[in-house]
Amino acid sequence: MTIDATGGALLQASGLTRRFGGLKAVNNVSVDLHAGEVHAVIGTNGAGKSTLINMLSGEIAVSSGTILLKGTDITHLSQPKRARWGIGRSYQRTTIFPTFTVLENCRLAAQAAYQRSWAIWESAGRCEQSTAVARRALDDAGLGDAGHLPAGSMSHGKKRQLEIAMCLATAPQVLLLDEPLAGMGAEETERMLALLQNLKRSHAILLVEHDMDAVFRVADRITVMVNGEVIASDVPSAIRSNPDVQVAYLGEH
Numbered sequence: 001m002t003i004d005a006t007g008g009a010l011l012q013a014s015g016l017t018r019r020f021g022g023l024k025a026v027n028n029v030s031v032d033l034h035a036g037e038v039h040a041v042i043g044t045n046g047a048g049k050s051t052l053i054n055m056l057s058g059e060i061a062v063s064s065g066t067i068l069l070k071g072t073d074i075t076h077l078s079q080p081k082r083a084r085w086g087i088g089r090s091y092q093r094t095t096i097f098p099t100f101t102v103l104e105n106c107r108l109a110a111q112a113a114y115q116r117s118w119a120i121w122e123s124a125g126r127c128e129q130s131t132a133v134a135r136r137a138l139d140d141a142g143l144g145d146a147g148h149l150p151a152g153s154m155s156h157g158k159k160r161q162l163e164i165a166m167c168l169a170t171a172p173q174v175l176l177l178d179e180p181l182a183g184m185g186a187e188e189t190e191r192m193l194a195l196l197q198n199l200k201r202s203h204a205i206l207l208v209e210h211d212m213d214a215v216f217r218v219a220d221r222i223t224v225m226v227n228g229e230v231i232a233s234d235v236p237s238a239i240r241s242n243p244d245v246q247v248a249y250l251g252e253h
C-alpha cells in the first residue's frame, strides 16, 4: 500500500475499541498521525487516553479496530515488534535506572531496540553502535553534555528529557508521549516544548497531556475524549471555540 492510501498518515488508527469487562475504556476512536505534526489527545481523568496509547504501542490488545503503520496492518503485532518498526513511547512514570549514568540508560534502550539474541558474536560492535546511537539521542534530546551524570541525580525535568532520549534511541518515526510535562516547572516546560517543536520536524507525535496552555501552543491537531469517545478532533483554534468541548472539558477549568 502506498502512503497515499493512508491519506499521508504515518500511523492511522481506525475504530479502536477496548473493553475492560463491561467498561468501554476506548470506544470507536480513530486518530491519524502525520510526520511533522503534534497530535494532542486531551480529556478528563479516565477518558481513555492512556488506554489509547497502550493500544497504539502494543502494550494492550485492541478489542476491535485497526492500526496501520505506513499502510501496513500492525494491529496484532507485539509491542517489541512495533518498537522495531518505528513506534516509540514514553511513560507517565519515570522508567530510568537511577544509579546508571544518563548515557548507560540511553545505551540500554538502544541495545534493547537492536537486540538479536542469537548474534552474540556481534556484541562488541553492537556496543559501539548502540553507544553512538545513544549519544546522538542524548544530543537530540538536549542532554548532550549530561551523559556522565548518574541519572538519578538529575532534576525531574531532565529525567523526562532522558526518557525522550531513551525513546529516540530506538529510532522511532512515531512518538507516543504520555504526559511528558507532568510535574514540571515553568522553565522545564519551556525546554520540553522547544524539544517537541524540534522533534516534530522528523517525527509524527501523539501527545497526551493535561497542561492545556502547553497543548494549545504545541499541537497542530487536538482530539478531545470524554468517557472513551472522541467528541471533537480539529485544529486548536476550532477546538477552543467548539461549544461541546467547552461544556464537556475546557469549561471545567
Ligand SMILES: Nc1ncnc2c1ncn2[C@@H]1O[C@H](COP(=O)(O)OP(=O)(O)OP(=O)(O)O)[C@@H](O)[C@H]1O
Binding pocket: 020, 023, 025, 043, 044, 045, 046, 047, 048, 049, 050, 051, 052
Ligand atoms: N487494566 C484495566 N482494567 C480495568 N479498567 C481499566 C484498566 N485500565 C484502565 N481502566 C479504566 O479505563 C478507563 C480509562 O482509563 P485511562 O487510564 O485510559 O484514562 P486516562 O484518560 O488515561 O486517565 P488519566 O488522565 O487519569 O491518566 C478508566 O475508567 C479506567 O479505570
